[in-house]
Amino acid sequence: MNGHLLSIHDVSAEDIVRILDTAESFREVGTRVIKKVPALRGRTVVNLFYENSTRTRISFELAAKRLSADVINFSTSGSSVSKGESLKDTALTLQAMGADAIVIRHSSSGAPLTLTRWVKGSVLNAGDGTHEHPTQALLDLYTMRDRLGRLEGLRVAIVGDVLHSRVGRSLSFALVKMGAEVTLVGPPTLIPPDAPAWGVRVSHDIDAVIPRLDVCYVLRVQRERQRQQYFPSVREYARLFGLSSERAAMLPDGALVMHPGPMNRGVEIDSDVADLPRAVIEEQVTNGIAVRMSLLYLLLGGAGTQTGEATGAEPAVVRMPEEVTSGA
Amino acid sequence: MPPAQLMDEAEVRRAVTRIAHEIIERNKGAEALVLVGVAARGDDLARRLAAEIGRIEGRSVPVGALDITFYRDDIGIRAEAPEVHETRIDFDINGRTVVLVDDVLFTGRTIRSALDALVDFGRPTAIQLAVLVDRGHRELPIRADFVGKNVPTRKDEDVRVTLRETDGEDAVLVEDPADRPATEQAGANEMERA
Numbered sequence: 016m017n018g019h020l021l022s023i024h025d026v027s028a029e030d031i032v033r034i035l036d037t038a039e040s041f042r043e044v045g046t047r048v049i050k051k052v053p054a055l056r057g058r059t060v061v062n063l064f065y066e067n068s069t070r071t072r073i074s075f076e077l078a079a080k081r082l083s084a085d086v087i088n089f090s091t092s093g094s095s096v097s098k099g100e101s102l103k104d105t106a107l108t109l110q111a112m113g114a115d116a117i118v119i120r121h122s123s124s125g126a127p128l129t130l131t132r133w134v135k136g137s138v139l140n141a142g143d144g145t146h147e148h149p150t151q152a153l154l155d156l157y158t159m160r161d162r163l164g165r166l167e168g169l170r171v172a173i174v175g176d177v178l179h180s181r182v183g184r185s186l187s188f189a190l191v192k193m194g195a196e197v198t199l200v201g202p203p204t205l206i207p208p209d210a211p212a213w214g215v216r217v218s219h220d221i222d223a224v225i226p227r228l229d230v231c232y233v234l235r236v237q238r239e240r241q242r243q244q245y246f247p248s249v250r251e252y253a254r255l256f257g258l259s260s261e262r263a264a265m266l267p268d269g270a271l272v273m274h275p276g277p278m279n280r281g282v283e284i285d286s287d288v289a290d291l292p293r294a295v296i297e298e299q300v301t302n303g304i305a306v307r308m309s310l311l312y313l314l315l316g317g318a319g320t321q322t323g324e325a326t327g328a329e330p331a332v333v334r335m336p337e338e339v340t341s342g343a
Numbered sequence: 344m345p346p347a348q349l350m351d352e353a354e355v356r357r358a359v360t361r362i363a364h365e366i367i368e369r370n371k372g373a374e375a376l377v378l379v380g381v382a383a384r385g386d387d388l389a390r391r392l393a394a395e396i397g398r399i400e401g402r403s404v405p406v407g408a409l410d411i412t413f414y415r416d417d418i419g420i421r422a423e424a425p426e427v428h429e430t431r432i433d434f435d436i437n438g439r440t441v442v443l444v445d446d447v448l449f450t451g452r453t454i455r456s457a458l459d460a461l462v463d464f465g466r467p468t469a470i471q472l473a474v475l476v477d478r479g480h481r482e483l484p485i486r487a488d489f490v491g492k493n494v495p496t497r498k499d500e501d502v503r504v505t506l507r508e509t510d511g512e513d514a515v516l517v518e519d520p521a522d523r524p525a526t527e528q529a530g531a532n533e534m535e536r537a
Contacts, residue, residue, distance in 0.1 A: 037427050039429070040410065040428070040429065043429070043430050047463060047464060048463075048465070049463040049464075051463075052413035052414065052460075052463070053414055054413035055418070056418075312424055312427075313424050314424075315424075316418055316423075316424025317421060317422050317424050
């Protein structure tokens with residue numbers, strides 16, 4: 016693996032297998048009485064969160080702490096950022112304090128990539144705008160492989176607001192890379208226009224797709240990222256695309272229901288469905304810690320030479336559909 | 344020069360049988376005994392010892408596997424994060440006597456890591472160490488309680504244990520690193536130094 020994790024495009028299928036296999040060992044660590052190993056003693060991990068996030072930040076924090084790294088949480092409210100400090104100056108400050116890794120979440124797509132120009136340590140993308148959320152995709156892959164025994168040939172539907180969903184993008188790229196068969200399901204307004212180029216299928220009829228799935232992955236309706244009206248009403252969305260109890264009953268035996276959280280119960284997923292045994296939403300959370308431990312270990316467990324120097328070079332442009340590129 | 348053979352299949356078998364008897368003798372039976380093998384070849388040896396002890400004493404002895412990767416002292420010295428193996432200790436080690444099992448005892452650093460790892464699982468009454476080969480050159484104050492064979496070596500030689508379970512046959516080999524192809528050398532040296 017190279018020194019950063021910005022996008023699923025940074026990792027090969029072989030890397031993904033290694034990440035998931037290593038996560039297997041870290042899950043075992045999570046079952047011990049003492050859930051901590053000294054693997055990253057003396058390393059410093061900074062959580063730099065420009066957007067609110069509870070589960071991802073806590074998951075990264077726990078992952079780093081269970082590896083015995085020192086963790087600094089830097090959130091924008093109540094910090095120098097609220098005094099107007101730029102991303103660059105914040106990055107340089109953290110760099111000067113000796114951060115070995117920066118975990119960044121930002122409302123602007125491409126912010127993690129930009130960060131790599133200024134810092135020497137590893138940068139891990141914990142969600143950037145509507146671009147990618149690679150660690151979520153990897154923990155979802157781990158959960159699927161753990162439950163179903165394989166990734167190749169799995170039939171997965173990703174249902175909902177794929178257009179604004181960095182989870183939907185990262186997960187699609189990762190699943191296609193591992194040989195799964197992905198179908199994006201949602202109203203035409205919420206399916207990215209370039210989706211066919213990702214190697215996925217597109218459907219606007221959830222009922223036609225459900226009976227042959229191995230995994231029904233439900234995305235959150237992200238009202239906060241939508242800047243115009245993409246569907247007439249929440250009720251209509253729930254009726255046409257929500258995973259209701261009736262729809263869940265049409266899933267084949269053994270098929271999983273997944274959701275990246277936080278859920279809008281009653282909108283994209285019925286409350287009863289979220290509590291079914293086939294809904295592995297809490298397992299996703301537990302596995303997330305092991306997968307993030309695996310990533311931190313693989314990125315920081317070596318001599319650090321592979322992370323290289325800050326290049327200062329202009330980063331490659333991240334191509335995004337114009338409409339959804341966040342201007343924040 | 345081809346690698347010289349230090350032990351053949353029969354010698355490995357006899358050594359395992361003798362160590363099993365010594366473990367029982369030292370611990371006056373197998374009652375509070377558990378075996379933990381250090382991955383990757385130590386856990387194969389631990390299973391063989393457990394089977395042997397079980398045969399002699401007529402009671403089964405719990406066997407676990409321990410991966411010491413996360414406890415190594417060379418994190419940040421090695422270029423890449425070392426590969427991780429499985430750890431499986433699905434029994435309580437509190438109040439038990441743990442016999443750690445490894446194939447080769449060399450610098451003692453692996454055992455130092457294993458001791459650290461083990462105490463994260465509980466507080467055993469005692470920890471003992473059984474190895475198939477002791478090749479000397481300790482860098483830490485560690486010694487084995489049970490040894491299959493003491494082998495004087497040069498520090499730059501490679502001692503390799505192959506076992507039926509992972510390698511197809513039982514043998515202990517010693518090789519001069521100058522005699523092996525350069526590509527193989529790096530990997531093997533790394534393993535030895537563990």
